[in-house]
Amino acid sequence: MDKDEIRNLHPTEIRKLIRKGEFSSSTEGCADGYAQANLVILPEKNAFDFLLFCHRNPKPCPVLEVTEPGDYNLKDLAEGADVRTDLPRYRIYEKGECVGDVEQIVDLWRDDLVAFMIGCSYSFESALLKANIRLRHIELGEIVSVYFTNQPCKPAGIFKGPMVTSMRPIRRDQLVRVIQICSRFPAVHGAPVHVGDPGKLGIVDMDKPNFGWKPEIGADEVPVFWGCGITPQAVAMKAEVDFMITHYPGHMFITDRLSEEFAVL
Amino acid sequence: MDKDEIRNLHPTEIRKLIRKGEFSSSTEGCADGYAQANLVILPEKNAFDFLLFCHRNPKPCPVLEVTEPGDYNLKDLAEGADVRTDLPRYRIYEKGECVGDVEQIVDLWRDDLVAFMIGCSYSFESALLKANIRLRHIELGEIVSVYFTNQPCKPAGIFKGPMVTSMRPIRRDQLVRVIQICSRFPAVHGAPVHVGDPGKLGIVDMDKPNFGWKPEIGADEVPVFWGCGITPQAVAMKAEVDFMITHYPGHMFITDRLSEEFAVL
Numbered sequence: 001m002d003k004d005e006i007r008n009l010h011p012t013e014i015r016k017l018i019r020k021g022e023f024s025s026s027t028e029g030c031a032d033g034y035a036q037a038n039l040v041i042l043p044e045k046n047a048f049d050f051l052l053f054c055h056r057n058p059k060p061c062p063v064l065e066v067t068e069p070g071d072y073n074l075k076d077l078a079e080g081a082d083v084r085t086d087l088p089r090y091r092i093y094e095k096g097e098c099v100g101d102v103e104q105i106v107d108l109w110r111d112d113l114v115a116f117m118i119g120c121s122y123s124f125e126s127a128l129l130k131a132n133i134r135l136r137h138i139e140l141g142e143i144v145s146v147y148f149t150n151q152p153c154k155p156a157g158i159f160k161g162p163m164v165t166s167m168r169p170i171r172r173d174q175l176v177r178v179i180q181i182c183s184r185f186p187a188v189h190g191a192p193v194h195v196g197d198p199g200k201l202g203i204v205d206m207d208k209p210n211f212g213w214k215p216e217i218g219a220d221e222v223p224v225f226w227g228c229g230i231t232p233q234a235v236a237m238k239a240e241v242d243f244m245i246t247h248y249p250g251h252m253f254i255t256d257r258l259s260e261e262f263a264v265l
Numbered sequence: 266m267d268k269d270e271i272r273n274l275h276p277t278e279i280r281k282l283i284r285k286g287e288f289s290s291s292t293e294g295c296a297d298g299y300a301q302a303n304l305v306i307l308p309e310k311n312a313f314d315f316l317l318f319c320h321r322n323p324k325p326c327p328v329l330e331v332t333e334p335g336d337y338n339l340k341d342l343a344e345g346a347d348v349r350t351d352l353p354r355y356r357i358y359e360k361g362e363c364v365g366d367v368e369q370i371v372d373l374w375r376d377d378l379v380a381f382m383i384g385c386s387y388s389f390e391s392a393l394l395k396a397n398i399r400l401r402h403i404e405l406g407e408i409v410s411v412y413f414t415n416q417p418c419k420p421a422g423i424f425k426g427p428m429v430t431s432m433r434p435i436r437r438d439q440l441v442r443v444i445q446i447c448s449r450f451p452a453v454h455g456a457p458v459h460v461g462d463p464g465k466l467g468i469v470d471m472d473k474p475n476f477g478w479k480p481e482i483g484a485d486e487v488p489v490f491w492g493c494g495i496t497p498q499a500v501a502m503k504a505e506v507d508f509m510i511t512h513y514p515g516h517m518f519i520t521d522r523l524s525e526e527f528a529v530l
Contacts, residue, residue, distance in 0.1 A: 048313035051320070056331075066317055264529050
């Protein structure tokens with residue numbers, strides 16, 4: 001089965017292939033219309049602080065589902081899906097340091113682990129494309145431009161640090177429509193956090209994103225910044241939590257929920 | 266100063282009077298336009314489960330702010346407000362039983378307590394009234410009709426139980442507008458959870474609400490049900506948590522945030 005065929009399957013079918021080890025690539029573009037989720041797994045002792053951190057910072061950290069301690073099965077996003085096997089690739093951290101990448105985490109699972117599923121910007125990008133909004137990084141096949149900022153998140157317990165943002169150049173004549181569309185999706189980062197002036201976020205050089213596409217911003221375009229799902233991971237790394245597992249960048253959990261199910265109005 | 270004068274003060278002024286023991290009545294109608302909040306205080310050992318319960322059941326339990334364990338000062342809803350003194354009246358529970366009502370809880374405060382501030386329907390009622398929606402219980406000066414249902418909340422840890430709803434008869438020609446308006450306010454219970462058929466919620470006799478107004482539903486009206494902020498308290502009582510403090514019914518925390526600040530679109 002080639003990659004295009006796999007991408008057009010239903011989420012349950014793709015997750016079955018992932019579980020069997022037959023699909024371990026980036027999930028970008030998979031199962032069009034279905035929401036994907038970032039994964040952060042932490043020990044129970046950090047769970048309240050982390051949930052509180054996410055609750056206080058919903059734009060970068062919109063929580064879609066949280067498992068009970070020790071429970072590796074999801075209920076809402078995909079009934080019975082197993083967070084230990086149903087993502088294509090994972091990243092392991094100890095004391096805030098990355099110590100390896102693996103394709104499943106069955107052997108690493110513990111009775112005190114809690115899985116946080118966090119909304120992913122693929123959902124609102126899909127809504128923007130359907131409204132004929134131009135998204136340059138997608139046209140070019142690039143990864144979205146990501147910038148660390150000087151804007152502090154609201155701290156909670158041991159978790160604190162600046163917000164990470166994704167930036168998309170938006171045509172001025174489409175800016176209002178972009179804000180309207182994204183505002184419908186608070187569960188997947190929602191409305192932008194800033195429009196227009198990178199300096200206000202402490203970004204000195206737009207030509208040096210921390211990750212992704214080095215943007216070209218046209219004369220008719222304005223840089224628009226959204227809260228980015230890298231934020232909770234960055235904050236957990238900075239807190240040097242004993243143990244953390246996340247999805248591998250771009251290798252998300254594919255849910256059974258259509259993005260549109262999360263729209264507020 | 267008479268009651269009407271007090272009601273027209275800014276929230277900071279009303280809270281100052283409450284703190285001095287000079288205002289201990291119901292906060293209904295106080296500081297028009299400003300959001301009010303339900304209060305639930307629980308020990309830290311129950312805090313993750315309770316926050317998770319609220320997160321899984323956002324319609325009855327929309328969380329506006331949560332304090333750090335031991336911290337009795339708010340930040341977002343009202344900078345520096347003290348949850349021990351700034352509500353007019355509190356209710357104390359031990360092992361799920363009400364053991365008394367008090368006007369402040371300074372002596373009861375402990376280093377392991379966490380305060381949860383939960384959205385209150387006064388905010389969306391105010392938005393409905395401003396749009397000329399008829400709300401019969403308010404016209405009559407009655408307390409909104411409250412019904413327990415057979416609809417289970419999503420459980421989290423020790424917290425489980427049925428959803429409690431508030432019911433307002435809505436004119437059929439205003440129903441669509443009511444749903445549009447409430448949908449803008451997910452932080453204060455948001456869109457209705459059910460329209461039209463009380464039997465679907467397991468409500469056998471509409472003439473016997475569990476609290477509040479015994480409704481008269483006109484021929485041109487339909488019963489509309491919203492998730493009610495009594496739900497989290499009812500669930501915590503049922504879980505027989507060792508210790509809990511809540512606001513006394515109708516005696517809410519008055520925030521410095523305008524209801525409109527919580528609107529999503």
